[in-house]
Amino acid sequence: MNKNEFVNKIREIEMPKDMQRRIIENCYMETEKKRMNKMFKRPMVVAASFALCVCLTGVTALATTGKLEGFFKDVKRWDGAVVGTSYEQATDEIDMKVANITDELIVEFTMLEPDTAPYSFLEMFGINEYKIVDEDGNTVIENETIEMSVLENNNVTVKIPLNTISEGKYTLVVSKLIGSAKAEQPLVISGTWECEFTF
């Protein structure tokens, strides 16, 4: 192999997509960790600073962008070892609406920031935790998961069975979604999504 062939072969090397995703996720987590560590360096004002910062973060984010921003968070085992990642506070980054009602509730999710992590690398999407509440506030359906569907054009349609409820007005409350990329560990995405429907 001559020098040019060697150089061309090297130029063909690319970083795998899952490696890119891991690096981006870890950078987010590292930045978050550093920010939290700085807050705890002065023990005399720790509690007050933390409470103030949590409030300010929410208020500032709302004031500047009109919405809260999501962030990655470590999932830790009982002994403190990091065993995974979750994505929190994603309420304003995903839109949920009822698309149709038959004997199933057909719900459509739209990624509002498809070019940013984690939405830029998710390929499948589903519901991880939801409940259906009636007009009186009673939970009539409470279930853990709905199977993932393929994400297409930043949208995904999910079907929730309704065979156990009677006619009436209800509210679908989703607190956790789940997304995955091929051959990757699923990512739980937390937030609060609600929509009303009449069955």
Next chain:
Amino acid sequence: MRNTSVRPTDSIEEVVHTYGNMLFRLCLITLGNASDAEDVVQETMIKYLQKAPKFENGEHEKAWLIKVATNKCRDVLRYRKNHPVVDVEEIMELTKDANDSHIIDALMTLPE
């Protein structure tokens, strides 16, 4: 006077997409394995987020990233030289005797 600032975390995706392949190639050739290369690229990106100066142009930014990655690769190579490791496969070779191979299997099942 150098103007240092912490960059917004969102900027990391653009940097990874723009320079990730180049840095990965550099680290992979220097270090010889993808895991170490990934670690170095990640550390470079974290340093970019936390300590990068204000760049005059794209070439300046690229040169800075290459310099940081190269220095980190040197650190890894220096560490390897001072902390030689043995490949697990080599240990397995030593226990070709059937009486001893179960010891390695048992060791491998121990938690980290």
